[in-house]
Amino acid sequence: MAPASSPLPISSESDEKYANVKWEELGFALTPTDYMYVAKCKEGESFSQGKIVPYGDISISPCSPILNYGQGLFEGLKAYRTEDDRIRIFRPDQNALRMLTGAERLCMTPPSLDQFVEAVKQTVLANKKWVPPPGKGTLYIRPLLIGSGASLGVAPAPETTFLVYASPVGGYHKVSSGLNLKVDHKHHRAHSGGTGGVKSCTNYSPVVKLLLEAKSSGFSDILFLDAATGRNIEELSACNIFIVKGNIVSTPPTSGTILPGVTRKSISELARDIGYQVQERDVSVDELLEAEEVFGTGTAVVVTAVETVTFHDKKVKYRTGEAALSTKLRSMLTNIQMGIVEDKKGWMVEIDRCQG
């Protein structure tokens, strides 16, 4: 693979900003870093080598499909700093593949799998100092694929931009013991034939209002049901869901309306490794209410226990804490991610130190 372009010099402002970061207090909010990766491609062509440029506003046509018609995809993955100061990324190939699927759905030109991974690596490398110290957070990486050319009608974009930026982050939810979810029986996140199965920007702004309403009633997030029957659980606003009963761990199937989470896939594998039976199948609300344990998985939330679920007037409490399977799975996953246990699965991709 080509070595990263040598980053352009940046101002001493960045050093000051860096010196003032309180790693302990990072939530899931933007702390701008120094560089981003940008590549562009015209309709009918494919992406060639992009470049690392200083992080900052981009210039875009008012008539672009991303601004007018929501033609955009995003990804989210993380880089981790190990105790011995190596920097590693978790399964970037999976995010690359998901962007390919999304691009197909939205009629966009995606970067190749290698270009995606290389761009993520270059972005991390250029912002190396922003990967928090071990145990104090992670560097969240946000690849975007957006329709950036000018097109008045609803049509594929004349130009596509692939951009990668990053921000150090801490925890996604400010929770102690677990999430308090509200089952939404009125609104759906996705519908069959829609874009629920890909990471399209169009899946997110429609849930903001529902999320704010749920939060103002004291809930941490919403649990959506399927639009077709209204009987089965799908996922939360930004993570997948699992239920546990006895030796069986169940999670809704990825049949087009839920996002195929990379964490979901990894946690399923880890649960199987320790002897659980993992079932990908329709999970009804009734079953959810009778589960022993419920948890969410996602890059941002990692593995987070659900403490309560409220459905209409019914509120159910689940096992959380040390005895919970989710606690065990979370440790198994983060131990691999942070290099505390050996990665026997080939999930971690190291950023080559000599490139720095």
Add this chain to the structure above:
Amino acid sequence: MAPASSPLPISSESDEKYANVKWEELGFALTPTDYMYVAKCKEGESFSQGKIVPYGDISISPCSPILNYGQGLFEGLKAYRTEDDRIRIFRPDQNALRMLTGAERLCMTPPSLDQFVEAVKQTVLANKKWVPPPGKGTLYIRPLLIGSGASLGVAPAPETTFLVYASPVGGYHKVSSGLNLKVDHKHHRAHSGGTGGVKSCTNYSPVVKLLLEAKSSGFSDILFLDAATGRNIEELSACNIFIVKGNIVSTPPTSGTILPGVTRKSISELARDIGYQVQERDVSVDELLEAEEVFGTGTAVVVTAVETVTFHDKKVKYRTGEAALSTKLRSMLTNIQMGIVEDKKGWMVEIDRCQG
């Protein structure tokens, strides 16, 4: 109302561009004009006076909700040049109101009704020469409301941008006798509790793929069915639908999944004026297939007859041409818009000539 800001000088390039426009050949494509209107507003504040600036790329944060989460609304309306050289806009207050509803749904700060109308007027005035000669097209005006601040999480935007640009356009569809529609019984455009009832950017990119597929099979557009039952017709990708049988004109109700079109509302009124009974109610596919006439309405398509509808293997042909009600309604509407008949409804808003 405040007079328009005096436009900044622009280059002679524009004059050349203008001299070369072939009004007769305009389709629904972008012909960039000289100026656009831009206003910004921080979270928790409201929009103040924006300004007219040269048309061109805008600068935006890579971490903005419009680029990451599809937090954006658009509008579409037209300015017309009359034979006696007045320039008038069609019902801009209706688009302003629709943007207000949309902003509420997407948790955005909208411009006030007056600010919206004033911004549209200023944009038209600044681009006055781009309003095509009578009968040769119209100036399409595209207001955008986009989440432009930087926010990593899914949340309301820290800053919102209200932007208005314009482009002269001709016909939307390259059709002679009427549209050939395909009823999509697999994919839906909207679902209950979603954003189908507002002009959210998120409703559009998901249909591009379906539209391209339909077009490659020779269809002009897709007719979507409701997601709840799959039995009732909703609308096309960018216009509303009406069916005619005897003296009754029927169109699906605006109950959240279809866009409440300004043209739809106006055409309903005109049809009533000439003695038709207009019903806003669920219209089943069965009824559609038995209709005498079918037509679409929208700012871009105006009133366009549907020549055929294909549902599974069944293809039905409808009345079009001189004998069709849609032809009559189209003339009634465009006669008002172009100033051929007097506007007794107060629909046309004149751009003050002395502001020019």
